[in-house]
Amino acid sequence: MFVLILAFGCVAAVLPVLASRIGRGVFYVAAAVPAAAFIWGVGAYGQISDSAPLIEQAAWVPQLGLTLGLRFDGFAFLMLSLVAGIGVLVFLYAGSYFHAEPIIGRFAATLLLFSGSMVGLVLADNLLALFLFWELTSITSYLLISIEDEKTAARSGAMQALLITGMGGLAMLGGFVLLGEAAGTYSMAELLERPPSGSVVNVALLLVLIGAFTKSAQVPFHSWLPRAMNAPTPVSSYLHSATMVTAGVYLVARFTPAFADYSVWRPLVISFGLASMLIGAYRSLRQHDLKLLLAYGTISQLGLMMLLFGVGTKESIFAGCTLLLAHGIFKAALFMLVGIIDHQSKTRDLRKLDRLGAQWPVVTATAGVVAASMAGIPPLFGFLAKEEALGALGETGFAWGVPVLIGVVIGSSLTVAYSARFVWGAFGPRPVSMIPHQGFVRNEAVGQQVPKPSKMFLAPVFVLAVLTLLFGLFPSLIDPVIARAYASLVGVRAEHHLALWHGFTQALALSAVAIGAGFALFSWRLRVEKLQDSMPQVPSAQRGYDRTVKGLLEGADAVTGFVQHGSLPIYLGVILLTMIVLPGIPLLSDGVMPDLWFADSPMQVVVGLIMIVCACAAAVARRRFAAVLLVGAVGYGMAALFVIQGAPDLAITQLLIETLGVGVFVLAFRHLPADFVRSKFRRSQGVQIAIALLAGVFVFLFTLFAIGARTEPSISGEYLDKAYSEAGGNNVVNVIVVDFRGFDTMGEIVVLAVAALGVAALVRAKRSPAEVEP
């Protein structure tokens, strides 16, 4: 399995080089990798049973006890066949979608990387590895949406997708860590087998759900998905309908058998899922761009999947697995169809497309089959899935089962309506539409003759259409796969089987109601449109996102403006006050005064007096130059004290530093006036003096107390003993600097070098750009 995931990355690495040689052929090369993954999956599917998945382990960071576990079970196979199977078709499709654009190498490589990340995501057993692959899909999604980077809309759409899913991913990581720590394991299988308890688990689940909701574009985090439609259609078809957006659903499906009974799980997942289903379908009815219509439809379908897995009964999990597969097949096909229309007629606005149906009968028939599957019309696979869903929700036995069921029926009828709108909009006559203040008008049409798409272009769509028909007519073909996926989630074999005809059941009646209501909505579309226009504008999620980002930037500006106002005296004051207050309080409460004595030798008294006088003089000096010289004199005095104490090394260093320091000060002074500027504000000068005095007193007291605070024996003795025997040096100070504390010195010289470069850069920056040599 590791080899499989690595293969995606390795092939992706050579694709850009290959693209310059063979052009569009790279897509066919790339298609081989998901094809291999699919074949491997089918082979491995034969080796696993309901209770015995395929497991691979590798040490990841052994020091931290991290193992990278991969786990291939029935549900992983269901997801893998979606990711790899649709992946193959998308690569074949992209081979016809693109011409010889220069971006194709980069595009194919990124798409293949995404594919590999997604395979990793569905195979990962370790939660942290899952998070890693999860973020990799977010990043590759970002790169793919913005692949045409000269388009502003593509860039901002990509950024929005990354920000929202990235934020969710971080929340999810927090949830994973809480869960992993509570359970004592980061293996998902072990976690689900023995779910931890306690209030922290509810918080963790909430965080995980935020991750799942953002990734699966649930209301109110859905705004990124419509904007991601700026990506080329192969991306929309692959990432933003069939695979990546189902990652959140995948996670909920994995977690729901273990966590459905926790207090946050059902209410949250069901309410968010239902809201997404209804709002997505409602908004879908308003769209004129075929891609956006499908995007809102995807939000709606993802909502239904969330809801089904969130309910967490056995029947609903079975229905969820069916819908996951059915949706992947029909939605990928529909997006590919939009791509074909867009590619051939250069528009995907249903107000401009005119009677494509008459020109492309075969394409229209295919689209009809696939859209009917989405609408849940018998005998297609989508019908089976919706039937399962309605059946499962009718038997929950929960008090809220009935309202949820009614909501899903309403959502389903909206789905029927937008499916019909899709087919009619793409292939039917130009619509009459309502434009405010102009009444009903016919829109301009695109060219009457639209070139027919090639057979290669259509082939992937055909394959998917045939699948959705075959699985609908002969459910026994796919039933074992779904049953095994179900078994690997729930742990027991399904007693239930997919069937086209279950008899006259409540679900069938509800299905009929939904289809009837959907077609009624469609036939009254003008009235519906008018009604939708007259509805009060609800706050849109897009505006919410825009405001959040704007607020964040403005907030950051305000904070920066407040904290970094550029006044040196205030910076210095804040630093000094922090230094005084933070250690000062514990110092005054716990400090121990050491035993004091006057002096060791008369020389100390003399030198000390000179230093005190110089320091006082420096404080009151008018001229900067005089002040610096006086400060230097204090430093020389210090060196003299070192000499008296018998520390020649310190004395030498102190002396040299003072000398050089005075020199550098003088250089810096050429940029400043000779005299200190007297502050015009008496009060601020008073504050400055007070802070300076406080800082002086503090340093004095701190040094005193520090001497008295020794609780452990000094390490000087050890240094003295070992300096010659271990480091071969007689000069202990030097041995400490370069050997015992060599690492510190390393850090210090790095700081010195960086500071010097920083000063140089600042001095250069002050000069006008023309003066700086290029």
Place this chain on the structure above:
Amino acid sequence: MTQRRSVILDLCVQAEFHTLLLLSLYLLFAGHNQPGGGFAGGLVASCAFGLRYVAGGSSALSRSISIPATTFLGVGMLFAILTGCVSLLTGHEFLESAIFSAEFMFIGKVKTSSVLFFDIGVYLVVLGMSLLLLQQLGGADGTDPDEVQP
């Protein structure tokens, strides 16, 4: 404000300059057993260049050394890091010291430690830093207001 160069100062600095550099090297090499070390040595060398600058301005400084100051910084860092890495490669801890001794003709037994290379790194970084400050703050590119004419 161009002003005349002080001849006495100039001559004194010329006499002192190389002595100071020699002293700085002595401090560097003696540092392990006697007072001194890379830091003190680097500072003495910096003072030598500082004197050059005081006597002759930035043109005298740039005449006395042609290697860019940043090269000193970089080579110094390289010395320090490589010393650490060599001890890593020979299977010791990072920066762990090793002691070498050898007999030389006329000189006798010379004993030194691998930390000497580390100390050379410190020396070069300190020197590079002060040179960079002198050049940048002193205006090495001809913008020096205190430039003196010979």
